[in-house]
Amino acid sequence: MTNLSKSATVTDTNEPAFEPSVRYLLRDGELVEYADAKLHVLSTTLKYGVGVFEGFRAYWSDEDQQLYAFRVADHMRRLIDSMRVVEIDGSRDIGVLSEQLLGLVRANELRGNLHMRAQVFVDSSDGKPEDTGPVSVFMAAIPMGNYFGASGLDVQISSWARLSDRSMPPRVKSIANYQNGRLAMLEARRNGYDAALLLTEDGHVAEGAGYNVFMVRQGRLCTPPATDSILEGITRDSVLHLARNVLGVDVDIRPIDRTELYSADEIFVCGSAAEINHVSSVDRTPIGDGTAGELTRQLQHAYRQAVVGRVAADQQWAQPVYPTA
Numbered sequence: 001m002t003n004l005s006k007s008a009t010v011t012d013t014n015e016p017a018f019e020p021s022v023r024y025l026l027r028d029g030e031l032v033e034y035a036d037a038k039l040h041v042l043s044t045t046l047k048y049g050v051g052v053f054e055g056f057r058a059y060w061s062d063e064d065q066q067l068y069a070f071r072v073a074d075h076m077r078r079l080i081d082s083m084r085v086v087e088i089d090g091s092r093d094i095g096v097l098s099e100q101l102l103g104l105v106r107a108n109e110l111r112g113n114l115h116m117r118a119q120v121f122v123d124s125s126d127g128k129p130e131d132t133g134p135v136s137v138f139m140a141a142i143p144m145g146n147y148f149g150a151s152g153l154d155v156q157i158s159s160w161a162r163l164s165d166r167s168m169p170p171r172v173k174s175i176a177n178y179q180n181g182r183l184a185m186l187e188a189r190r191n192g193y194d195a196a197l198l199l200t201e202d203g204h205v206a207e208g209a210g211y212n213v214f215m216v217r218q219g220r221l222c223t224p225p226a227t228d229s230i231l232e233g234i235t236r237d238s239v240l241h242l243a244r245n246v247l248g249v250d251v252d253i254r255p256i257d258r259t260e261l262y263s264a265d266e267i268f269v270c271g272s273a274a275e276i277n278h279v280s281s282v283d284r285t286p287i288g289d290g291t292a293g294e295l296t297r298q299l300q301h302a303y304r305q306a307v308v309g310r311v312a313a314d315q316q317w318a319q320p321v322y323p324t325a
């Protein structure tokens with residue numbers, strides 16, 4: 001018979017109390033203490049996975065003594081697109097949402113590399129799947145270093161197919177979509193890989209669990225089209241821009257077969273959290289010599305410059321969080 005009181009005591013003794021690394025989160029534009037940012041267990045979001053979110057990064061520059069938030073307005077635009085597609089009510093004001101997020105970072109006085117989130121929940125207490133509101137918007141800004149433990153990823157092509165626009169649109173960052181990538185990651189880890197790539201239902205390369213993919217093959221930089229079951233990544237868009245306008249490299253946006261990956265010269269994955277990380281092998285087939293290829297390294301360098309405002313991009317991508325002197 002299970003001794004509940006004993007196991008509770010053991011857990012209490014062995015587990016250190018959780019110490020959040022920030023004081024505040026934001027709920028509907030108001031600062032709340034970390035421990036008070038809660039959602040009811042019967043909310044539509046928890047029962048049916050109705051919700052959308054965004055993940056952003058901010059980068060600290062020692063040289064400028066400034067924190068730069070990367071493409072915040074573009075992420076907020078995608079958050080609003082996601083709300084529209086999965087039919088969730090709520091604010092559609094990019095400027096207000098962006099300023100709320102930056103205000104949260106300032107309130108926590110964060111000066112270091114960060115990951116930030118905006119999450120839109122359907123917070124109805126009687127929780128029906130077709131509810132579109134009432135809506136709660138939570139935001140968080142938490143210190144974060146590298147997403148992947150490794151530089152250079154051993155990748156498995158998943159046996160799970162990527163979601164499709166005919167079932168659960170991968171174009172949007174819907175919470176429920178992440179079960180698909182989660183299963184792929186668990187399978188990959190179980191099989192000794194670092195990451196997973198998923199194919200579309202008809203066998204083309206789509207993307208990873210939380211990152212888009214590029215390859216260099218026969219001298220051409222290529223990435224799957226937005227219609228091949230991908231999230232239209234903002235880092236993907238930044239890479240396209242940096243390749244074309246900073247490095248002067250053409251990019252082919254076209255369907256990619258699985259076996260093209262096996263004979264690629266370079267492959268990398270990219271995402272706001274994942275940044276740009278090269279792929280060392282696919283299904284144990286080595287890619288190049290296993291280290292980051294020349295173009296991958298040039299793009300990584302350009303991206304690191306862009307996130308702290310050192311690349312003259314068309315848009316104002318890197319936004320100072322603190323007032324400039």
Ligand SMILES: Cc1ncc(COP(=O)(O)O)c(C=O)c1O
Pocket residue numbers: 055181207208209210211212230231232233234235236270271272273
């Ligand atoms: C499934 C998926 N694909 C791609 C990406 C990359 O998108 P972004 O560069 O906008 O972060 C993410 C990032 O969250 C993701 O979850």
